[in-house]
Structures are given as structure tokens and as C-alpha cells.
Amino acid sequence: MTSRPIVDPSTDAAGLAEVYRWLHAHPELSNQEVQTADVLAQSLTALGYQVHTGVGGTGVVGLLSRGEGPTVLLRADMDGLPVAESTGLDYASTARGIDPDGKDVPVMHACGHDMHVICLLGAAAQLAADPSWTGTLMLVGQPAEELGTGALAMLADDLYERFGRPDVVLGQHVGPLPAGYLGLHPGPAFASSDALKVTLFGAGGHGSRPEACVDPIVMAAAVVLRLQTIVSREVAGGDSAVVTVGTLHAGTKMNIIPDRAELEVNVRSYDNTVREKVLASVERIIRAEALASGAPREPEIVYTDQLPLLFNDPDASARTATALAGVVGPRLIDQGALTGSEDVGHLATAAGVPCVYWVLGGADPALFAEATDAAGLMRVLATIPSNHSSGYAPVIEPTISVGSAALAAAAKQWLGN
Known part of the structure; x- marks a missing residue:
């Protein structure tokens, strides 16, 4: 069995990068995220969270409670795609899996869910080490986003009846914005x-x-x-x-x-x-x-x-944007509504609470050095691999550090203190 690195209280930026590379090299298809869930569960346990596995299949829930206060749900999806990786990275995936039709297929983290998991762990470590907040953190590792069924499966497995109902659902999706940027669009955000x-x-x-x-x-x-x-x-x-x-x-x-x-x-x-x-x-x-x-x-x-339509509650978005701006300053932008789709909205709708979901920039900032206006930015975006491409992979830094800090800051904006 391949040794799986985990995140613990002593893990630094280099350690997070090591875990990320392992996750990227070991993707798993929807509803088969066994190794990924194990890394997430073991890491959250090491960080002091109360961990529950097998929720809605391979889903993971980590809870950290500090007295009375709001409950904040941070969500990361875990599944890969049936794509043969062509990035040429030394940690590129060579994994294979069996798809729902019984076919042997290549598997790749072509949509960045490995980055979502490592940023969730980075935020989990920061928040566990921060004594200034009160309330409850509910960290969710969700399976099968690519099938659109993972959130519903966790809800059908009594997610909120077993672990409590959140006051807000927060999350992020890595995309081809320059690394170091965040994008938040209030209202209809994902189609x-x-x-x-x-x-x-x-x-x-x-x-x-x-x-x-x-x-x-x-x-x-x-x-x-x-x-x-x-x-x-x-x-x-x-x-x-x-x-x-x-x-x-x-x-x-x-x-x-x-x-x-x-x-x-x-x-x-x-x-x-x-x-x-x-x-x-x-x-x-x-x-x-x-x-x-x-x-x-x-x-x-x-x-x-x-x-479902992913709707970012305008008031909740404004409140969260204050925290995100504290992380990246003027590099927080409104990128507009995106035609991609997400199932994270099910988690908010089922709880009857607001959802705020933003874009985490993951593209090499050097590629945008000569883009001086919006037209230049669009020209660059047209030339770089996007999500679901065999050539897609976010740069490790500053993507991990910004993504981790963004989740932690957004959570603290909603927790008590």
C-alpha cells in the first residue's frame, strides 16, 4: 500500500505542498474516493477534530466545537475525472479506475479537487491553532461532485440530523484566475x-x-x-x-x-x-x-x-468579501457569473441558510505579466488549460497559501469571538 502523507499541527507550507502532490498523483473517480477520504480523515484527526467517515458513501465530516456560537460549514469536494493527464509534472497522475460503465479509464484531478482538499486542511490547521473564535466548525469532504450526486448523498445519510445544522455554507473552486486572486460574484454565481x-x-x-x-x-x-x-x-x-x-x-x-x-x-x-x-x-x-x-x-x-443554480446570498457575500479582502486586498474581484455548475448549493438549501462560494485563482501569475487590461487578460485565459483539460494543474504556490487563508478568514468572519 502506498504511504499516505497527512497534515498535522507541525505541518508547514512545504508539508502542505507534499500532501498536495500526493493527492494530485492519486486521484480517484466519483464515489471511489477511499484514499483521499483517508488522508482527509487522518489529517483532521491529527489536528484535533472529531471525525466521521463513510457519510453518504466516502464522505468525511470533521467537527471542532468551542462552546456556544454559530456553526460554519466549510466544504471541499474530493473526486477526480476520467482524463489522461498531459501536464508533464513530476507528480502527474498515472492512476486508472473503473468507471460506472465498468470501463478501465485513466483518472486525473482535472478540476482541482485535490487543491480544494489541501486548502481545507490548511484552513483546518490554522483554525485549530487559533484560540480566538467560538462556535462549531463543520468541515465536509464531499464525494461525487462531478456526478452531481455527492451533496445529496450526504444529506440523504442524515448529515444535519447527525452532526448539526450550519448557519452558513462556505467554499471555493480553483480556476484559471491568476494565483493570488479571488473572485466572488453575488447572486446567481454558477449556472x-x-x-x-x-x-x-x-x-x-x-x-x-x-x-x-x-x-x-x-x-x-x-x-x-x-x-x-x-x-x-x-x-x-x-x-x-x-x-x-x-x-x-x-x-x-x-x-x-x-x-x-x-x-x-x-x-x-x-x-x-x-x-x-x-x-x-x-x-x-x-x-x-x-x-x-x-x-x-x-x-x-x-x-x-x-x-441546481448556485446562488450566492448578496448579504452573506458582502460579509464574506470583507474577510476575503483582508487576505488578498485589491486582488479580490467580481469575475461575473460562470456557466459551470456545482452541487454545493444543495447543502445550503437543505439547511435553509446562505451559501457563499468563490473562485480561487490557480494560474501561474507570470503568464499574466503582459496583460494590462481586460482584453489582455481574456487573451491569456484563452491560451492556458482550463478545468477538465488534460493539461490543467494549478500552481502550488501561492494557490495553497491563499486558498487556506481565504477559507480560514471566511470561517472566522461567521464564527463567534
Whole structure:
């Protein structure tokens, strides 16, 4: 078994970096985060937290209580992605795993969840050593964010009934802002995301006799084109939504008309009313095109993944921003709403408390040296690997030190003193 380094009260910046490199080199797929959870649990135990494992699968909860006061939840997700790493780093992942379909796949921390875990541990160490606060810290290591199911699984395992209900949910996501920067956008911050798997049914036959068939490929093509009119013709100009057809599979041979076509559709939006309207339009168009094509049966529409709109409470964001500005000063920016999606909002919604979730810069600051304005910044961002890329990896410093300090400062802003 590979030796796993942990964080303890004596761990310095170099030690945190060592643990981070180990985490980066040993990623695990969603719901399989056994080693990662073990490092987190052992570290929190060494730091004096009361630790509970196996919550919602592989989830970890660490509690540190100091008398009466608010309960603050700090969350970090733990899972990697089925991506083959191409960073060339000496601590690059060569790990492999078995995905939900039973396939052997490469595994990489292509979305920075290893950085989230190490920053949570860095903050945990700082807060454990700080006697000035009162209340309760609830540190959550969450599985399966990439599937959008981890937060709900922990809630279904009675997270709050067993460990108490927080007064606020805080967290961060590393991204391609320059390391040393933080980005906080109040209001709708991360888009909702809905994934649909659609099966259109036709009547197959020989390609030379289309008149004797119902062609699901033509049906699917009509659906794809019509779906693209939703945003341009059904969503108001001041609103925002994205409708993407990510996959379309049909047929086996050029002279065979198949009996079905399968599509996968993704819908993103920043407003729940818009979300409901767009999803209703997607379903209407799919069913109508099937009917217009003379399909022998109703299409199947299955929602495979659904992530909520992540809403940063404006008042809570302003309060948290005061603490974050104390860490990075003018390098705290409002980066605007992001089209990526997150399931951390479930933790706040279930508790009926505000959520504040910010972006942690992780890109090499040297890359931005010649970017003197917003246009220059965008040009640089277009050239560097982003989250979910095989080439993505945040720089170790100052990302860890800023991320750890940001979580600790935000927590203290909400704890008693």
C-alpha cells in the first residue's frame, strides 16, 4: 500500500505542498474516493477534530466545537475525472479506475479537487491553532461532485440530523484566475445544469426504401436544429440560457436505416423560471418532432444529471468579501457569473441558510505579466488549460497559501469571538 502523507499541527507550507502532490498523483473517480477520504480523515484527526467517515458513501465530516456560537460549514469536494493527464509534472497522475460503465479509464484531478482538499486542511490547521473564535466548525469532504450526486448523498445519510445544522455554507473552486486572486460574484454565481438522455424511435429498414421506414436520423436532425431556436426565440433578451446537444448516435451501416437515435442534451441557465421554461420547450420540441415524423412510439426522455443554480446570498457575500479582502486586498474581484455548475448549493438549501462560494485563482501569475487590461487578460485565459483539460494543474504556490487563508478568514468572519 502506498504511504499516505497527512497534515498535522507541525505541518508547514512545504508539508502542505507534499500532501498536495500526493493527492494530485492519486486521484480517484466519483464515489471511489477511499484514499483521499483517508488522508482527509487522518489529517483532521491529527489536528484535533472529531471525525466521521463513510457519510453518504466516502464522505468525511470533521467537527471542532468551542462552546456556544454559530456553526460554519466549510466544504471541499474530493473526486477526480476520467482524463489522461498531459501536464508533464513530476507528480502527474498515472492512476486508472473503473468507471460506472465498468470501463478501465485513466483518472486525473482535472478540476482541482485535490487543491480544494489541501486548502481545507490548511484552513483546518490554522483554525485549530487559533484560540480566538467560538462556535462549531463543520468541515465536509464531499464525494461525487462531478456526478452531481455527492451533496445529496450526504444529506440523504442524515448529515444535519447527525452532526448539526450550519448557519452558513462556505467554499471555493480553483480556476484559471491568476494565483493570488479571488473572485466572488453575488447572486446567481454558477449556472444550473440539466442533462437529458433522449431516445427517438423510428422504423428501420433498407436504405434504398426510405418510404417504407420512419428515419430516426432525420427526426434527430430536426430535433437538433429546432432546439437551437429555444434560446434565440423563446428566451428574453435580458435572460440567459445555453442548450447544447453533446452527443448524437444512430445507425451501424450506410445502407441501413436504424430503428432509433439517441441524443444527450445539456441545458444551463441562471434563473429557475428560465430553467423551467427552457426544459419544457426542450421536451415539447422532442415530442412534436417525433409526432411530425410519424414515430411509432413516444420518445423516451430521461434526466440523468441535474445540478441546481448556485446562488450566492448578496448579504452573506458582502460579509464574506470583507474577510476575503483582508487576505488578498485589491486582488479580490467580481469575475461575473460562470456557466459551470456545482452541487454545493444543495447543502445550503437543505439547511435553509446562505451559501457563499468563490473562485480561487490557480494560474501561474507570470503568464499574466503582459496583460494590462481586460482584453489582455481574456487573451491569456484563452491560451492556458482550463478545468477538465488534460493539461490543467494549478500552481502550488501561492494557490495553497491563499486558498487556506481565504477559507480560514471566511470561517472566522461567521464564527463567534
